[in-house]
Amino acid sequence: MISCHFQPRLPWGGTAAMLRALLLAVAALLAGCGGGTEQNEPFVPVRLFTLGDEASTINPDGTTYSVNGLDANGNFDCTALPIWTESLATNLGFVFAECNKAGVADPKARSLAAPHAKAADITAQVDAALAAAGRFGERDLTTVFVGVNDVMELYKQYPQSTEAALMAEAARRGVLVAQQVNRLIALGTKVIVVNLPDLGYTPFAIKEKQLYSDTDRAALLSRLVAAFNQNLGVSILLDGRYVGLVQLDQRSQVLARAGTSFGFTDVIDPVCAVALPGCTTATLVPGGTAKGYLWADDRWFAPGGQAQLALLAIDRARNNPF
Numbered sequence: 001m002i003s004c005h006f007q008p009r010l011p012w013g014g015t016a017a018m019l020r021a022l023l024l025a026v027a028a029l030l031a032g033c034g035g036g037t038e039q040n041e042p043f044v045p046v047r048l049f050t051l052g053d054e055a056s057t058i059n060p061d062g063t064t065y066s067v068n069g070l071d072a073n074g075n076f077d078c079t080a081l082p083i084w085t086e087s088l089a090t091n092l093g094f095v096f097a098e099c100n101k102a103g104v105a106d107p108k109a110r111s112l113a114a115p116h117a118k119a120a121d122i123t124a125q126v127d128a129a130l131a132a133a134g135r136f137g138e139r140d141l142t143t144v145f146v147g148v149n150d151v152m153e154l155y156k157q158y159p160q161s162t163e164a165a166l167m168a169e170a171a172r173r174g175v176l177v178a179q180q181v182n183r184l185i186a187l188g189t190k191v192i193v194v195n196l197p198d199l200g201y202t203p204f205a206i207k208e209k210q211l212y213s214d215t216d217r218a219a220l221l222s223r224l225v226a227a228f229n230q231n232l233g234v235s236i237l238l239d240g241r242y243v244g245l246v247q248l249d250q251r252s253q254v255l256a257r258a259g260t261s262f263g264f265t266d267v268i269d270p271v272c273a274v275a276l277p278g279c280t281t282a283t284l285v286p287g288g289t290a291k292g293y294l295w296a297d298d299r300w301f302a303p304g305g306q307a308q309l310a311l312l313a314i315d316r317a318r319n320n321p322f
Contacts, residue, residue, distance in 0.1 A: 048085075079101060085143060143191070147195075201218070
């Protein structure tokens with residue numbers, strides 16, 4: 001009988017070749033005993049809850065705060081240009097009630113995100129998700145993505161408020177979101193949390209930098225985002241068994257600097273000629289395309305940016321050791 005507790009001993013004076021051969025033999029022995037690492041059972045969620053702001057909002061009529069797709073007849077089609085939470089749900093085999101073309105009797109994806117939501121609003125969204133769930137189980141998955149409206153609100157207080165004061169408040173709001181993420185974990189659901197994109201690269205930031213000479217306004221927005229993200233990251237229970245962190249700040253910086261490598265034709269200008277959520281593929285700027293532009297308006301992603309976020313979130317949902 002082969003023992004799985006075999007302990008190799010190398011005689012004094014053994015050669016390097018002998019050592020390599022012995023290590024290979026031990027590796028083969030461990031493989032026969034089931035391997036030397038713990039095998040994780042793939043995480044297969046049974047329900048999905050999404051919390052946050054415009055980036056995740058699905059309105060009751062199925063429209064979103066991105067570019068809304070149209071069918072061949074010019075009618076709105078909620079499945080044509082999904083936002084990131086819809087792509088995540090589709091990958092997991094779920095649909096949202098707001099976009100349920102197949103008429104699924106009991107949609108397993110629930111959207112609690114709301115336009116204009118800020119960090120302080122996530123507490124109520126967690127309450128609503130818990131009420132909808134009855135109770136969370138270990139096979140539930142919840143997404144949290146909020147903070148853009150917080151940073152924009154703080155930015156508009158400059159220079160009446162000092163940068164130091166605004167940075168401290170951005171940090172506090174990052175902690176506030178982290179506290180609700182930790183609360184969700186304690187309630188029993190797995191969580192995917194998305195940090196903020198670097199808003200210093202948005203069309204809004206570019207315009208503000210041109211308008212003001214008191215300081216680099218785009219860099220100020222980037223610093224506020226960094227303060228929010230840093231304190232969000234260090235305050236959540238960053239244990240891969242319970243939470244997966246999507247680092248959207250890093251991806252947004254790469255997209256802004258090398259967008260053509262990801263298929264983008266414009267990472268500077270907004271593609272929508274009308275205000276969100278009324279934007280459709282029929283209301284784009286001349287020459288604009290829904291997937292070729294990174295930004296829908298001056299701060300929210302177009303479908304191309306949403307698709308990039310979806311890829312990151314799906315990777316976390318599928319590969320995190322939940």
